[in-house]
Each structure stands twice: as C-alpha cells, then as structure tokens.
Amino acid sequence: MKPLSIFLLSLLFGASSVWAQQKRTNSSPDQKMNAFISSLMSKMTLDEKIGQLNLLTGGEATTGSVVSTDVERKIKSGQVGGMFSFTTPQKIRKAQEIAVKQSRLKIPIIFGQDVIHGYKTTFPIPLALSSTWNMAMIEKTARVAAIEASADGLNWTFSPMVDISRDPRWGRISEGSGEDTYLGSQIARAMVKGYQGDDLSRYNTIMACVKHFALYGAAEAGRDYNTTDMSLDRMYNEYLPPYKAALDAGAGSIMTSFNDINGVPATANKWLMTDLLRKEWGFKGFVVTDYTAVNELIDHGLGDLQKVSALSLNAGVDMDMVGEGFLTTLKKSVAQGKVKQQRIDEACRLILEAKYKLGLFEDPFRYCNEERAKTEILKPEHLQFAREVAAESFVLLKNENHTLPLKKTGTIALIGPLANTGSNMPGTWSVNSDLVNTRSLLEGLQAYVGQDAKILHSLGANLISDAAYQERATMFGRNIPRDNRPEAEVIGEAVALAKTADVVIAALGESSEMSGEASSRTDLEIPDVQKRLLQALLKTGKPLVLVLFTGRPLALKWEDEHVPAILNVWFGGTETANAIPDVLFGAINPSGKLTATFPQNVGQVPLYYAHKNTGRPLAEGKWFTKFRSNYLDVSNDPLYPFGYGLSYTSFTYGHLKLDKTSFKPGETITISIEVKNTGTMTGKEVVQLYIRDLEGSATRPVKELKNFQKISLKPGEAKTVSFKITEDDLKFYNSALKFVAEPGDFNVFVGGNSRDVTTGKFTLIK
Template identity: 75%
Template structure:
C-alpha cells in the first residue's frame, strides 16, 4: 500500500497526540470537522461530485441499469460508494483501487440490501415483526451486521419502515406491517442492532432508513405508484417510524419512488429538507433509491440535467446508479442551476459518513477474510435464526388441539413449497446461499431424525399458469413444474398420503410472489393449490396447513375447512427445523399478526386503527342499510391485528386503572393479571390500546400504545402493568402541533386488537 499524503497522516494522528479517544463525542465531532475541511480544500469540483456517485458492481440489481467503467471511475475519484459487491476479497480489491490509485485516496463506502440477515437469513421482516420481541429483532440485526461487516460491507439499505395497510402491495413483506407504534419500536431496535454503540467499530453497519416517505401507501397496492394523503395522516400514522429510526441515530436515509403532494420524494425539498433536517434534526446523508433521479423524467419533471439539479437542491446527497449527478451537475453549476454550496454540502455529508465508519482511519477494517470464515453461518447465528423463525410463526387455527403432533408414526408432507430450499429464505435475501439452504423437507428430516417417517410429494404446481409461475420464481427461486395433468398429480399424492397418520400441506406463495415489484390483485392461495388442499381434506385424515406467505392472505375457505393452520411466513435459513420444532411441540408458537388478514381482497386496505364514520355499523352486525358496510361480506377481518394462538390458553383477569383521571405531568397505570390456564409453558403478548373519545380532529377507534411479551408456566400468573402518560395521548392537530387534549379516553387490554377489555379515564388540566 502506498504512503498516504502528509496532510492525511497529520489530521489522523492529531487525536492520538492530544490523548483524545475517538468516541469522545464533541471532540470527535471537532476532529471530524477539521479533517473534512482540510480534505475538501484539496478536492477538485469533479472529485466532490464523484463522492455523490453510488454505483453497482452488477452482482445484485433491483432495476434495469448496471454501472459501467467502475474501475476507471474509482481511479479518477468519480465514485463515492459501491453497492451489491460482496466478499472481503473483492471489496478489498476495489478499496485498494480507491486508496492506492485515486489522487486523494478517499475510501469507498460499500453497501448491500442486508434486509433480514446476510448469510444467516432470519425470517422476512413481516415475520420478525410477528415475534413482537424487540430484543430478538435487535439481535438479528446485530448478527446481520457482524456477518456483513466481516465480509467487507459497512452500509445496509435497512430498516424498511414503511407502514402498509394494503396486502396487495408486495413490499409489505419487507416492513413491519400496518401499525405506527409497533413499526416505530422495530425501527429503533433495528437501527441499534446494525449500528451498535460505536459506528466506527469493525462489526457495525450504517443503517439506511427507507423509503422516505409514504411508499407503503401506494395507490391500488401497485409498486412505485402514486401516494396521496393529508398532512394529518402523514404526521399521525405514516411518518413516526421514520422519525423513530432517525431519533435512534440512523446514519442515512433513502428516498422513496412515489410522489408526495405532487412532488416525487427524490425532488421533494419540503420532505428532504424541511421535515427531515429542519424539523427532525437529521444530520446524516440522503441517498436515492435505484435510478430514482432518472425516473423523475417519466414523472414529468424535466430532462436528466433538470431533475438532477432538483434532487440536489431538495436535499439528496447521493445518486444511486443513475449518474445524473456525475454527468450533469458541473454543467448545472456553470449555468447557475445549482451552486457550489449545494455540492459542498452533499460532499461533506458523504465524507462525514465515511469518517464515522472509521474508513479514513482504516479503509480495510471491514475486510477480514479470516473473520468472515468464523462469522458467516456460524452455529451460534444459525441457532438464533432457528429461534427467531419459531417465534415468528403465527398459529392461526388449531381445532381440537390437533397440534402439537406426536413424534411418532408416518407423516405425509405434500405441496409445492415442501421441497424448495431456495424459497425458504424469502424475498430480499440477496446474499443467501440458495443452493445450500435446506428445504422444509430436509429441515424436518434433520430435526426429527428417525422418530417420524416423512413421505413427500409435490402434490401440485405452484401456479396453473406457466408464465405466471416463471414471474413468481425469479432470482434462482425456481420450483420444478410437473407437466402431467393436474388430476394425475393429485391422485399420486393421495396415494402416498393413504398410509400416513397426518398430512402436512406446505402451500401458499413462493418467496418472489411478494417483495419488490410483486403486487397481486388476488391474494388468496393459488387455485391449483387450493384444489389439492380440498382433495387432501377429503381423505378424512387430519390436515395441517403450513402456510408460506410474505403478506396477509385471504384464507376464508381454508379457515372454514382446515383444522390447523400455521403461518410460517418465510422463516429464513433454518425454516425447516423451526417448523418441525413448532409442529411437534418443542416450541410453543407465540407469534402475533403485525397486519390484518382480510376475508376478501375487496376489503383492502383493511387495518384495525381505522377512524369511525358518521354512520358506523353497530358492533356485532353484518349489514344495516344506510350504514358503512358491504352487501356481501361483513366489515370484520378474518384474523385481526395482534392475533395469534398458542398450544396453551391464557386467561385475563379484570383490568384495573390506578385512577380514573390524571394530570398532564402525571402517570396512570393499567393493570391486568394473566394466567396460563393450559398444559404447556407459553408466551403471550399482552397488548394495550387507547382511544381518544372526543378530540378537535377525528381519531382512530384504537391505537396500540404498549405491549408486553411474557412467559408463563402452566398455572402461573403474572400481573402486567402499563404506564400511560401525556405522551401516549398526543397527536398532531390541524396545525401540526403535537398535543394531548384534556378529555375522556378509553384504554383497552387484551390478546389482540379485537378481543379486549375496556376502561375509561380522563386527562385533566
């Protein structure tokens, strides 16, 4: 490695000479400021603009464009970051180009979509949210950071905190569901997990909060589509998880594709500057999503030069793949469409991120092949993945206590999702080793050994339509098609099931039927699979449906006919073993739904925290003329938010309040005693909801404001307490003031958003 310039050595050694530890807050900020001032004084305009250019190495892409001339651009100082390059060896080689062959030897930042694990894959984010376990979620992000950082990466495009209430939208799988409060707590946990206590440590990743903002509210559930909502709804329901992540210290933010109030997010100065920086105090950098600046052209905002200038002025610092900044900003500066201060601001923020990551101190601290060999897929990480998967599964139905099964006899494992290892990690598992990921069949065989004989048959194709199946199994997730007639395939499966004690039907979506650009208008189990399921039920044998999905599905028929349904989402690397753990009783399921399951797709968007109309339907009624309802389906969900069964049962005592009124600076306590009344040790998520009964603006019928996950042995009781303060009662009024208005409120406690007890209280001046 060549010797760095004297100014770089001098600036780096100053803190050591004066005895300042690099993590000492204010001094470190002063050191960083001096360092970057000195560095930027050496930079040409082209080199400053180059820091704003994020390119892809071409391994993993989420769009049509792939960067070219990467090596020569690194040497010329025209690249600030690279994403989708993996392995410590390859990243080290690229970093050496930057620090050995560019003029100022500025290191590159390396990013990847580390969404729910790096090599050890955890459940999809919607599944992790179903655990309602913040410590677990933080730990999965920590493990993801440890693995990715060992392999050379230092930046992740996660967490995705978009609230989504439309199950047609494929990317609901990548977030935490429909609820503002739960989503905010998960956002905080993931940022803490990725970034740790010191971002400059060798085993951290800089978090990138996405997609800012409102992306999950795309019209018609169609990806990349327009979003339109009031400021009142934005501030109260959709923006809080982004702010929670910023408050937790997230180092970067990614723009969303949609427009907001007529201005696409990537060019939206109100959003990127007024809200993000001025209102929330964000001091990191903003990166676009894949070619988002270029896509402003199709939005109708001008040519590439015009939209690049708009984005920079709006508050965007880094251009992902499109190279609009690289190729047009110099001309825009000459023409007065941007100023040098805009470019300097953006360059400084990118350089600050690299400083905070410790890249100027050691450009190769994240490249350690020996550490990678120790960390990637190590037994401790795999054990945590198995635990996380088991805790993410949601037991939707268990008629007659069919589950757990006994570890004996013969089981028929039937369905197109039974023996496809590549689909078990779920969508957005871009670094997973798909060829060596166990299928459900293989995982169950490993977990159960010789105790249970497993007979397998595919039973049906994933989808009847070949073209549709090709679209649904992209990126190495193919499921072999059986070209024989459907009846012949099913008949063969039934013959195998004949001599077994129980049938496990592995059905639902493939991993790529949800995720980016995977919106669906029909969110049921595909017809060909449903016909197989009906035939399996006709055998008279007990049937357990193991459901794979990245979104809420319409399961009205399945709920009415199948005795036991376990929603496994996509559980990651250890899915098969975790399913066996739950089905055969080694793990008692404790997951609770983070998103409402509708009866029919015509109900969506459907979510528990809706507002009342002036003509609400009376509770318990299906239809009443001139009320807000449907002719053909009740307003009710199939499974409400927060729902999930257990192998044991929990009884709730009467909830009590410490007082029926309290002042703004005081605290009100809510108490409830929960008892395990069944025969299994189990976990229960006790949920607290609040309603503001009279306010200056309309308020939701319920809002989650707290939860506790408790573990109880059979017969054991625990008194669960919640504190309610003024902060819990605040909302944004029509002036966007965050206020708590005195008046009457209702508190609800229960096992889900529907099955609750209620008590009233007052907030007084």
C-alpha cells in the same frame, strides 16, 4: 396556486411546533472531524466533489435493470463515492485499494449492500420478524447481520425499511413491520441500534439507511412504485413517526422513496428532504436515492436528466444511486447557475463525514478481514439463534381439536409445491443467502423425526396452474420444478399417498418471490391449483395441517372454515426447515402475533385495526344495516385481526384495574391486569394495550396501540402485567400540526389481540 404551494402554506400554520416536541438535541460538532474534512475538501476539484455523490453497483443489478460500467476507471478518477453488491472481502479490498492507492486524493469508498433480514445467516422476512413482538430479539438479529456483513467487508446496509403498509396487495409489505405506527417505531429503533451499536467506527458495526422516505407503503392500488396521495393528518400521525424514530436512534443515512408526495416525487421534493427532514427533524446524516430514482424523474414528467439531477440535489438529495445523473450533469448545471457549488459542497461533506464516522479514513480496510469472514459468518450460534427467531415468528392461525402439536410417530405425508424447495425458505430480499445448501422442509422433517416416524412426500400440485405466472413468481434462483402431467393425475397421486398416512402436512401458499419488490398481487388467495389440491386432501378425512408460506396477509376465509390447523410460517430464513418441526411437534410453543390484518377477501383492502369511525358506523355485532358503513356481501370484520395469534396453551385475562380514573399532565395512570396460563404447556403471550380518544378536535382512530409486553407463563402460573400511561401517550398532531394531548375521556383496552380486549376508562384533566 400550484399544489406544492398550497401544501407548504398548510405547514406554515403552527410550523414552529411541527415535530418540535420530538426534536432531538444534537451534540456539538466534532471539531477534529470538521477540520479534517475541511482540509480535504480544500484540495478537491469540483469533479472530485461530484464524484463523492456517485453510488455505483459493483455486481449484478439487484433492484433494477441498470448495471454500472467502467467502474475501475471511475474509481481511479475519483468519480465514485460508494459502491454496493460487492460481497467478499477480497473484492472489496481490491476496489478499495484502487481508491486509496490510485486516485489522486486517496479517498476511501463506502461499501453497501441490501442486508435486509440477516446476511449469510438469514432471519425471517421483516414482516415475520415483527410478528415476534420481541424487541431484544429483533435488535440482536440486526447485530448478527452487522457482524457477518462487516466480516465480508461491508459497512453500510440499506435497512431498516420502516414503511407502514395497510395494503397486502403491495409486495413490499413483506419487507416492513406491518400496519401499526407504534410497533413500527419500536422496531425501527431496535434495528438501527442493532446495526450501528454504540460506536459506528467499530469494525463489526455497519451504518443503517432508513427507507423509503416517505409514505412508500401507501402506494395506490397496492401497485409498486405507484402514486401516493395522503392528508397531513394521516402523514404526521400514522406514516411519518417510524422514520423519525429510526433517525432519532442515530441512523446515519436515509433513502428516498419512488412515489410522489402531493404531486412531487420524493427524490425531487424539497419540502420533504430539506424543510421536514433537515430543518424540522434536524437530521445530520446523508440522503441517498433509491435505484436510478433520479433518472426515473424523467418518466414522472419533471424534465430531462440534467434538470431532474439539479432538482434532486437542490431538494436535498446527497448521493445518486447508479443513475449517474449527478456525475454527468451537475458540473454543467453549476456553470449555468442552476446549481450552487455550495450545495455540492454540503452534500460532499455529508458523504465524507459518514466515511469518517465509519473509521475509513483511519483504516480503509478495517472491514476487510478475511479471517473474520472465515470465522464469524454462519457461526453455529448464529444459526441456532436464527432457528429460535424463526420459530418465534410463526403465527398459529387455527388449531381445531388440538390437531397440533403432532406426535413424532407413524406415517406423515408431506405434500405441496413448497415442501421440497430449499431456495424459497429464506424469503424475498435474501440476496446474500446460500440458496443451494438451504434445507427444504422435507429435509428438515426427515432430519427431525429420524427413525421415529416415516415421511412420505408428493409435489401434489404446481405452484400456480399458469406456467408463465409461475415463472414470474420464482425468479432469482427460487425455481420450483413443474409437473406437466394433467392436474388431476398429479393431485390424484398426492391423494393416494395421503390415504396411506396418519396425518397430512400441506405445504402451500406463496413462493418467496410472490412477495417483495415489484411483486404486487390483486388476488390474495392461495393459488388456484393449490386450493384444489387442499380440497382433495381434506376429502380423505385424514387430520391435516396447513403449513402456510406467505410474505403478506392472504385471504384465507375458505381455509379457515375447512382446515383444522393452520400454521403461518411466513419465510423464516436460513433455518426455516429446522424451525418448522420444532413448532409442529411441540418442542416450541408458537407465540407469534400478526402485525398486519388478514382480510376475508381482497375487496376489504385496505383493512386495518386503527381505522376511524364514520358518522354512520355499523353497530357492534351487526353484519349489515341499511344506510350504515358496511358491505352487502361480507361483514366489516377481518378474518384475523391485528395482534392475533394462538398458542398450544390458553391464557385468560382478569379484570382491568386502574389506580385512578383521572389524571393531570405530569402525572401517570397505572393500568394492570392479571394474565393466567390455563393450559398445559409453558407459553408466551403478547399483552397489548390500546387507547381510544373519545372526544377531540380532530377525528381519532377507534384503537391505537400504545404499549405491549411479551411474557412467559408456566401452566397454572399467573402474572400481573402493568402499564403506565402518561400525557405523552395521548398526544397526536391536530389540524394545526401541533403535537398535543387534549383533555377529555379515553377508553383503554388490554388483551391478546386488537379485537378481544378488556376495557376501562379514564379522564385527562387540564
């Protein structure tokens, strides 16, 4: 029996209940829209219908090596349904005019772009954004991005990326929301709502595209585009929910992933695209491939271009990005009986429905308003908001002896390859950012301290000792000039500078393109030469703060043991250089919390908090016990756990209180705890609630995040934080893929991170 047949048979058992308890109720069809599209399609030739399934790039390739050609002729011929990489209203208007004035049926084009974490006003990379744990703030970043992108003529974004990832070797962990299913689902909803608003036809909303469907974040070895192999238990309980949450929030489109799933690549996987997505989840939007994903099925070993194009369409894909396999082969496949015209009609209708919902048939140019482009992009209030978001995303990892906040006096030495590079501040996947005029950290510090303090600067070290590696790590205009003098001379110069200062700020870590797509790493430590620089700076005995730039969890065991203060600033977007001084000097108290576990070393990867126990678990507090699940050379513990982040103030948690110790379906239990600010500064704390199912029909994780609240407390202020637990909070997919809550005992944990918690216990009775 073929693997896919086994896979499908496994779904038949209890198939009627798969996702049934989470299925949304769809509204009745829009009769006016259906009548309009039916009338239009009755006039379309087969070639014109296939043309609607063709998505081309109008500019330089952003995620692949292929660039579309002869675009204008294809638009006139009705062979283009959508375009991306046009980024001005003038260019978009010109292309749209060709479509609606020179093509036979005058069907408008949908215009997309990779608006990933902001548009011109760039916000922190998504992994950093998730570290705010602030859903209202995250939704507003998407709203601002929609306002700016739509002002430039765009109406479709290839975002949010909701892939769960537990392997920091994978570069695209920077583009998602980390390792947790619950938090990832909350963020997915917020992003879709921010982009699409309540009315997709409004001129300042854009259609969301959820990606990458599915399981892309679990690529083997953390190597991009690689194979994914996963059990149904893990798939349904841990990786699929964020996609479902985004679609339930109303996302209009979804993008296929590059990886295979149970031996069948996602772009040709009918179980994934039709059985699960359409039939079980009831998705009514359209499916677009990732960049040339149809063509790449050839290298997967599924056949020639005609065959893989037919496989993809028949699987449930509606639009082909850039590869043009649909455009060049589907008509032939229809003639040969390999594709039914009905399937082409279905895909064409979905594309036309999206355009109708965006209001493009009513006004093809509603997103091409040059006045809006002049007044609504990079507005001062957008930039101020971006500065606030960046500061709230920073995570204070260590602050020994209250090294931070700094005083705005004396002499400050700013040293490191990330100190004077504005182009790296926006982070990966900031294709619309102004890299030339973005401030560097040096410029931001100088502007912030003014005449109150003296800023000294030295490169200190190259980004990476290997020049070829550094070139790969600084692509797309993110160059960091190299100093080709001997390493000892460059470091020595920085050390001499540091000795004249009162405090040292070391700006170290990754460049922005060391994470992101096709930027996988096997070494998760700070690059070699930077670590040698840091060691030399510490030997001066000067107070030192490591300002860490990174797009992924790094292995910082040595740094944690030796550096007095570590502030992880990720890549904070357009306003990074202004936000960092806000936090360094205490104008803003850091409140970010990690959404991905930091390992002690790469050998622990994948490492995540919601793991399952083995039959031979290591006893709590132990490092090593023979014949237990552990390592010889390092403990099982992470360096920094999920949910971790320090503050300039301190918080204490009281006793956990439950209003009852047992409850039945339909009832609730209220969990409450007092949190007090016992420090001297106003601060924000993310109060996190976790649950463990102690006995079930299937193995369950040792902890699962089920709720959280971000609160602000003044010095000495206390607040009682309450959570209500219902039966739904206890549900999971069992081995029959039924979504159930099983009776029994549960532990509940509340704390400031997944490790440091107060524990209680309750029982679900049935």
